[in-house]
């Protein structure tokens with residue numbers, strides 16, 4: 557049985573064309589592609605790539621200046637944070653949430669927009685696998701180009717499950733019987749007609765938005781559409797820890813905000829959304845709400 561796309565590049569001794577992540581004594585990372593006959597230069601000397609070709613991961617190499625660097629293949633979270641960017645990427649902590657909470661499964665038919673730098677596309681392709689499909693839409697050709705290069709560098713070539721279209725999702729979406737739609741863009745509410753048409757009953761839409769105003773507008777648009785279940789929203793915060801002797805405590809710095817996640821399921825055609833169990837709190841849709849929404853809750 558052949559290996560899933562990209563798997564052979566993730567294990568075994570280092571080979572030409574592999575991505576290598578070096579860690580210096582201060583914990584700083586440097587990522588490069590292995591090429592026969594080349595040298596890796598630092599300001600404390602250099603070493604030949606050939607020293608790593610055929611060596612196991614976890615090897616330590618020394619530069620001509622006698623500085624030791626640990627060599628490993630970058631993990632996907634390292635890769636997406638170090639790859640060239642067009643737009644801001646979905647952070648690894650949120651990509652993990654999307655894969656889990658949007659229930660992305662091997663063989664799933666997934667649609668995604670926008671593609672930006674291709675970080676989330678790479679996670680989604682790994683999750684759907686070679687037998688699934690990911691159809692990604694990006695309105696900017698320059699970003700689509702960056703994303704394609706990033707995705708293909710990660711998998712070592714084109715991924716058989718990936719189709720990338722340049723254009724707005726709402727004007728170009730051709731797929732039907734889609735299991736999951738993931739939207740990471742400024743105005744997901746503009747795409748709901750197209751998304752609702754594409755999703756299978758029980759399918760799921762997941763929106764990643766950066767601000768509370770986007771979240772609110774998306775939630776109200778989902779409710780108004782009447783083809784989705786009541787949306788759920790959440791955010792995650794990850795606190796890393798400092799680990800040294802007795803000084804075991806949370807790090808002082810953390811990424812305080814990335815984005816909010818929002819999911820809703822597609823109802824069967826012609827079904828009235830069940831009534832919400834709890835009534836909106838008094839004033840939730842009062843004068844202030846109308847003013848903030850520009851005179852209407854659309």
Ligand SMILES: C[S@@+](CC[C@H](N)C(=O)[O-])C[C@H]1O[C@@H](n2cnc3c(N)ncnc32)[C@H](O)[C@@H]1O
Pocket residue numbers: 643644645646669670671672673674675676677693694695696699723724725726740741742743747
């Ligand atoms: C924040 S970036 C996406 C980042 C991406 N998820 C990643 O992990 O690298 C948002 C992208 O959505 C694109 N976009 C915005 N509205 C769109 C639409 N209606 N259809 C397709 N792409 C859209 C923008 O051009 C931008 O590249």
